[in-house]
Amino acid sequence: MTAQPAGALLPAPATGATQRRRLGWTLLVLLLLALLAGLMTGHQGFAPLGFWQDMASPQASLIVGQIRAPRSLGAALVGALLGLSGAVAQGLFRNPLADPYLLGSAAGASLGVVLVLSASALAGLGLSALPMGWLQQSGLVLAAFVGALLGVGLTLALAQGAVQTLRLLLAGVVVAVMLGAMTDLLTVLSPEALRGKQAFMLGSTSYLGWQSLVLMVVGLLVSLALSLRHAPALDALTLGADSASSLGVDLPRVRWVLVLAMSLATALAVSQAGLVAFVGLVAPHLVRHHAPGPNRWLLAASAAMGALLLLAADVLSRAALAPQELPVGVVTGVLGGLYLFVLLRRRVFS
Secondary structure: OOOOHHHHHHOOOOOOOOOOOHHHHHHHHHHHHHHHHHOOOOOOOOOOOOOHHHOOOOOHHHHHHHHHHHHHHHHHHHHHHHHHHHHHHHHHHOOOOOOOOOOHHHHHHHHHHHHHHHHHHHHHHHHHHHOHHHHHHHHHHHHHHHHEEEEEEEHHOOOOOOOOOHHHHHHHHHHEEEEEEEEHHHHHHHHHHHHHHHHHHHHHOHHHHHOHHHHHHHHHHHHHHHHHOHHHHHHHHOOOHHHHHHOOOOOHHHHHHHHHHHHHHHHHHHHHHHHOOOHHHHHHHHHHOOOOOOOHHHHHHHHHHHHHHOOOOOOOHHHHOOOOOOHHHHHHHHHHHHHHHHHHHHHHOO
């Protein structure tokens, strides 16, 4: 009998395809569990073992069907939009610290919100004194969406078509500072807008309803289709701009399309849930760490990872100080900041 080498009895290391398959199934299972936790968590909690029995009562079915189900699904969609836009930004700019808000979309959305609140105060409508749910139904979401697209449009105009990556990033910083200053000025001149601005800046999934899910689903499908179509160009871009051009990649057109997809996804997420920090930055990092692969895989997996992160953060925001709720943007900011702190400490100081 021929002796086998010492390492022959050990399992073979997982290949890249196996890693991606495992991560995909893990994300699917965790998403389903997080969704179930979202349906059970809230001011009126449901026991896991008796959940389906509790659903037989009209009150429980109303709470779950009209409040928690659209909120949980909406949180997953917002997270998917942010995760996708973060993966596009990091691939397009070849920078692992690129954020979906870097083109001025967040600053533009914030300005749109404050403009609506300030105008309503000047007109004597008193919108800032009404609940945020009514504000969203009255055009606040549309104002944030238009403002986000306006911020991106100004960035592209200043960058002269987004031909150079460095110029585009610097233009995004300039536009964000300018629009942020205008937002602060309007807030000072119209204190009535401060409450709405604070709620928007902290991020919240409390007012997501069924009517907002359709728009986000369509936006996610369009953004994902555009991104996946140009995933091979992102793969070529990892070799450098000159190498990608030599391979036949039309860089100006690719940048335009990917910036459009990223801007659409970010604007939709910001307009529906406000500013939610770190999800778009952390989700692609986690995917690359556990199952690296081509950009076609990275884009889709980052969307799923973003959905899981924000859905889990939403459940935590409801359960941490129950019956009170924390803004979900605060939860993602704390957890995302701690993750990046540990990541930088390991890489820089170890």
